[in-house]
Amino acid sequence: MTNRNTLASPLVLGAMSFGTLVDEETSFALLDRFVDRGGIWIDTADCYSFWTSATGQGGASEEVLGRWLAARPDARAQIRISTKVGAEPLWPGSWPEHRAGLAPRAIRAALEGSLERLGVDRVDLLWLHQEDRTVAIEDTVDALAALTANGTVSRVGASNHPAWRIERARAHARSIGSVPIDAFQLNSTYLRTRPGTRPPGVAHPFGVLSDEQRDFALANGIEIWAYTPLLSGAYDNPAKPVPEVYDHPGTARRLAVLNEIAAARGVGRGQIVLAWQLARGIRPILGGSKLAQLDVAMDASSITLSDEEIALLDEPV
Numbered sequence: 001m002t003n004r005n006t007l008a009s010p011l012v013l014g015a016m017s018f019g020t021l022v023d024e025e026t027s028f029a030l031l032d033r034f035v036d037r038g039g040i041w042i043d044t045a046d047c048y049s050f051w052t053s054a055t056g057q058g059g060a061s062e063e064v065l066g067r068w069l070a071a072r073p074d075a076r077a078q079i080r081i082s083t084k085v086g087a088e089p090l091w092p093g094s095w096p097e098h099r100a101g102l103a104p105r106a107i108r109a110a111l112e113g114s115l116e117r118l119g120v121d122r123v124d125l126l127w128l129h130q131e132d133r134t135v136a137i138e139d140t141v142d143a144l145a146a147l148t149a150n151g152t153v154s155r156v157g158a159s160n161h162p163a164w165r166i167e168r169a170r171a172h173a174r175s176i177g178s179v180p181i182d183a184f185q186l187n188s189t190y191l192r193t194r195p196g197t198r199p200p201g202v203a204h205p206f207g208v209l210s211d212e213q214r215d216f217a218l219a220n221g222i223e224i225w226a227y228t229p230l231l232s233g234a235y236d237n238p239a240k241p242v243p244e245v246y247d248h249p250g251t252a253r254r255l256a257v258l259n260e261i262a263a264a265r266g267v268g269r270g271q272i273v274l275a276w277q278l279a280r281g282i283r284p285i286l287g288g289s290k291l292a293q294l295d296v297a298m299d300a301s302s303i304t305l306s307d308e309e310i311a312l313l314d315e316p317v
Contacts, residue, residue, distance in 0.1 A: 019060030045084035056092025104143035145178035157183030
C-alpha cells in the first residue's frame with residue numbers, strides 16, 4: 001500500500017464478503033487499492049457474512065479487516081471504520097426470528113466483539129443494523145449515548161429503519177445531550193422496484209430508500225449511504241439480468257436515458273448511476289471482488305453530470 005496523496009473519495013468500500021466469498025489475499029488487495037485511490041470509509045458488520053460462512057455466524061469480515069489493519073500500521077490514521085450491530089443470529093440458523101437485537105446489553109456485547117475482531121479501540125460510525133421493536137428506541141439510544149460519551153463510538157447511524165423511529169431516536173438523543181443519529185444506510189439504485197416489492201437480498205420492510213426517507217434525511221442533514229447501488233453488476237454485465245422486481249414501464253424509460261447518457265460520455269451505465277447518486281447527495285457503497293471493478297467504480301466519482309443530465313435522469317420521459 002502506498003500513499004499517493006489523492007483526493008478523498010466520497011465512495012465507501014463494502015467489506016461484506018471479505019473472509020467468506022472473497023478470500024483474504026483479494027480482500028487485502030482491494031483494501032490497499034481503495035486507500036491508494038483516496039478511499040476513506042470502510043463498511044462492515046458483526047454479522048457479515050453469516051449466510052455464507054462455514055459456522056453459520058458472522059465475524060469473518062471484521063476479522064479480515066483486523067488482520068489487514070495489523071499488517072498496515074499506518075492505515076488506521078487514513079481510514080474510517082463503520083460497523084453494525086443487531087442482526088447477528090443468536091445461533092446458526094436462527095435468523096431472523098432470533099438475532100442479537102438492540103437492547104443495551106446486546107449492543108455493548110456486540111461492540112466489544114467487533115472491537116476485538118477489528119483490533120481497534122473505537123469505531124468511527126456504529127450502525128443499528130435493523131430495527132428491533134421489542135426494545136424501546138429510547139433504551140437503544142441510551143446505550144449508544146454511553147458509547148459516544150466514552151469515545152468508543154464517534155457517530156451513530158441507522159440501517160433499515162423507518163424515518164419515524166429515527167426521528168424519535170434523534171429527539172431522545174437531543175433531550176439527553178447525546179450524539180443523534182446522523183446517517184441512514186438503505187438499499188438504493190437508479191431503477192425503482194414495482195410498488196409492494198423489494199429487491200433480492202433486502203429482507204427488511206424499510207430497507208429500500210423511499211422518497212419519504214430521503215426527504216426526511218435531507219431536511220435534517222442526515223447522510224444517506226446506499227447499499228447495492230449497482231444491482232450486483234447488472235447495469236453493465238449482460239450475464240447478470242436486472243431483477244424481475246424492476247420489470248415495469250418506468251424501468252424502460254430510465255434505462256433509455258441511462259443508455260443515452262452513458263453512450264454520449266463513453267462510460268459504463270454503472271458509472272453514470274454512481275455519479276447520479278453522488279450528485280443527489282447519496283454515498284454509494286461498493287461491493288465487488290475484483291480490482292478492475294473497484295477501479296471502474298472509483299473512476300465514477302470524477303464524473304460531473306450537467307444539470308440537464310441530472311434532470312433527465314431524475315424525470316425520464
